[in-house]
Amino acid sequence: MKERELKEYLDYLVGWIKEEVIKANQKGVVVGISGGIDSAVVAALAIKAFPNNYSVVWMPCESSELDLKCKNDLLESLSIKNCLEVNLLETFSCLKNxxxxxxxxxxxxxLANSKARLRMTTLYSIAQSKNSLVLGTDNACEWHIGYFTKFGDGGVDLVPLLYLLKRDVRLAAKLLNIPDSIINREPTASLWENQTDESEIGFSYDLIDDYLSGLKVDNNVKERIDFLHKISEHKRNLAKKPQTIKDILKNNIFK
Incomplete structure (x- = not known):
């Protein structure tokens, strides 16, 4: 996506988040941050939408030192003064045992997916207490192939990044002043030590981006993406979706 178009879409998403919160008769938004790029971008959108009524939540649970560093870099870059911390390690250890x-x-x-579900339980407890909606962090690639935990990071109220490819998220991060330490790190769900998204999926996000953009990819990649999409259908349609980028631009809403 071109930078100008992405800027317009990000502005739309900020307005859309505001509108959906008001329609739900709520007062603000809650987003969990992980030290990754997707949650960082959503946190930036949350702050723009509700600068006086957002909750950013850090929920360490066997998190790495890099996760912690990137979290701290984000707090400094976005000038987040009040980040809630709920340490889930002891709770997870009890559940795992x-x-x-x-x-x-x-x-x-x-067991690893239990971490995501504990985090979402935490976010909803905070959101209910603060009359807020929970923002999801899944992007178009993850949503399409089902690379998220059902009733974990997939169990949210709004999914702002649903129509953004991974490369769009990277560009959005630059536009939103997300630190390079987050933008340049290898994508990981931090499910276990040294886990990475792309090693688990089997190929790069760039290939998924190309496929979803209509570009030619190897047939084995196409077949794998189609298979993952098919078997993960049950995970989707759980959260409300914004309009597509194409529809927003076609309707000249920003003209």
């Missing part, structure tokens, strides 16, 4: 002791064959991925 109970599951390991009582559920035969509990998988590594199931």
């Amino acid at each position: 109970e599951l390991n002791n009582n559920v035969e064959g509990i998988s590594k991925l199931a």
